[in-house]
Amino acid sequence: MTVLRADRGWVLVLIVATGAGCAASVTEAKAPIAARASRDAVLPCNELRDGWTNRDVFSDGERLFAVGAGDAKSDAQGRAQQAMTQWLGARISSKSVDWSASVGGRDETKFESSAETYASHSLAGCKVERACATGEQIAVLVSCMQGSVFERQLGALGRELGPKLPVGTTLLLPGVNEDQFVTRLGELALTTLRPALEQTKQSSAILATPSSLRLTELRSVLRDQHASHWLALDMHLLGTDRLQVVATVRDAQTDLEIPEAHASRTFDIEPELLALSDSRGPLFGQRAGADVAALSGREGVVSVSIASRLDEGKDTSFEIRATEDGYVVAYVIDERGALTRVAPSPLAQDGRIGPKLPLRVPTLVAERAGYTLRPCVPPGQPVAREQLKVVWSKTPLDLPGQPSKETGGYVVLEPGATGDQRKLVSALEGLRGRGVPFGTALATYVIEGSPDGARVCAGH
Helix, strand or coil, X not given: CCCCCCCCCCECCCCCCCCCCCCCCCCCXXXXXXXXXXXXXXXXXXHHCCCCCCCCEXXXXXXXXXXXXXXXXXXXXXXXXXXXXXXXXXHHHCCCCEECCCCCCCCHHHHHHHHHHHHHCCEEEEEEEEEEEECCEEEEEEEEEECCHHHHHHHHHHHXXXXXXXXXXXXXXXXXXXXXXXXHHXXXXXXXXXXXXXXXXXXXXXXXXXXXXXXXXXXXXXHHCCCCXXXXXXXXXXXXXXXXXXXXXXXXXXXXXXXXXXXXXXXXXXXXXXXXXCEEEECCCCHHHHHXXXXXXXXXXXXXXXXXXXXXXXXXXXXXXXXXXXXEEEEEECCXXXXXXXXXXXXXXXXXXXXXXXXXXXXHHHHHCCCCXXXXXXXXXXXXXXXXXXXXXXXXXXXXXCCXXXXXXXXXXXXXXXXXXXXXXXXXXXXXXXXXXXXXXXXXXXXXXXXXXXXXXXXX
């Protein structure tokens, strides 16, 4: 456990006394004045010291303990609670990994202020457990509840998930928000979750967190860590003050979820923590992919069906259904966040759809014309994880990008600040601003690589 030692005269460091009398020793604090004060105030009070500690702050379940000294009992208690606040602040400030590819949302000054605010509001039910004095000096042992609902719920989630962790090495990743971006809140979630996982995991399960990480290079990180699995921590803000945290474990080779290794919590989140939900770094290599994947509209009006696992090189198809007449656009989002529009296109004509008119992609007309959907993984990778995003609207949408012969009828959107990807994001975000009703659906699938499939994808 990391302990913050403050070089201030009011921090006392004690060790447990195993018997009565003045023979019990007192650990020297970094500040000599503090060490002298602890001797003066505590040595005559041996009968009260049972349970005192040689650390500034320590945790016992949901309670924190700290020792403080001052001219009055209330003064000593305040200093003990201030030591707890500093300790909590240090935990929040510690990053789970070194982000070598973070972009945006990195106002450290704002974060430090938010961390201090959160720590100062996260103690509850404080009381003096022990007190003793000599002359004008008084020393107290104070305990407080770790009042953060966030930390208590993450601890409970970790204790539920720990026994379910599979045999092998599981790579722990910071939590991501709805846009698949890691946030400070996501980093704190991992820092809070890991001790509970360590305490309850099977002896044959190993937890690993890399010292530095580019999430856009997840495959290489998994290989470097010799990880057989990885833990995904998804965090969704529901409204303005409710948080859903979902932890799932995935197989490193197939990217498929381990059904039994799953846990979730939904709870009210403290306002002081909301400032920590600012983005720090992307999961996707191109943010536009994350933005399109996260676009949300009416639920239930449109749905998409595609197999959860596809074989590389074997042509496939998917089907879109809608409960109302309208038009759909569909995009494939690959691991790098690159976007390819597959409907409307020669594969799906104009994207028209209705309750009695499902849309199959590719259409039979497109197949007869030689258009296919062929899943392929990047060279050298065993698997690829992609997403299929569908947007429904009452009328056709004027979207950037035109199909070409070179792309086989697909619309490959160009990246960049002025490229088609950013124009698409702006167009879709503008729907809500103009009050245009639309619905969305998202499907995730895994492409399993193979030597034969790689040869087909390479055109051999």
